[in-house]
Structures are given as C-alpha cells and as structure tokens.
Amino acid sequence: MEKGGRVQRCQPLTLSDNNPLTRTKMAVEAYCVKCKAKRDMKNAAEVTMKNGRKAMKGTCPTCGTGMFKILGK
Numbered sequence: 001m002e003k004g005g006r007v008q009r010c011q012p013l014t015l016s017d018n019n020p021l022t023r024t025k026m027a028v029e030a031y032c033v034k035c036k037a038k039r040d041m042k043n044a045a046e047v048t049m050k051n052g053r054k055a056m057k058g059t060c061p062t063c064g065t066g067m068f069k070i071l072g073k
C-alpha cells in the first residue's frame with residue numbers, strides 16, 4: 001500500500017528516456033513521396049549511412065511506403 005497512490009507509470013520507457021540522441025524517436029517528420037506530403041514517420045529508427053551521416057528510416061503511417069530522412073551529423 002502506498003500513500004499518495006500516484007506513482008504509477010504507464011510507460012516503461014527506461015531504455016532511451018534520458019538519452020538525448022534517442023529522444024528524437026517520438027515523432028519524426030519526413031516527406032512521403034507517395035502521399036506527396038509530410039508525415040510523422042512510423043517505426044522511425046536511426047541509421048548511419050555509409051558516409052557516416054545519420055538518417056532516420058521509417059514508414060509512412062498513411063500508405064506504408066518507406067520513408068527516409070537525412071539528419072546530418
């Protein structure tokens with residue numbers, strides 16, 4: 001029994017919560033070539049390209065097309 005009773009957490013996001021690099025994974029906007037519009041990427045994940053630059057990869061929430069966004073360094 002806890003007093004106060006407000007300590008419950010709904011999101012067990014312990015992994016990347018205080019990491020400034022992974023914090024961006026909430027909503028990443030990218031251009032969908034199929035919708036011809038900007039969308040919030042689904043399943044966005046950070047990837048590093050061959051040239052060492054970072055990018056986000058995900059899918060369009062509307063049409064499911066793969067999306068890609070270059071982040072720079």
Ligand SMILES: [Zn+2]
Pocket residue numbers: 032033034035036039060061062063064065
């Ligand atoms: Zn789309």
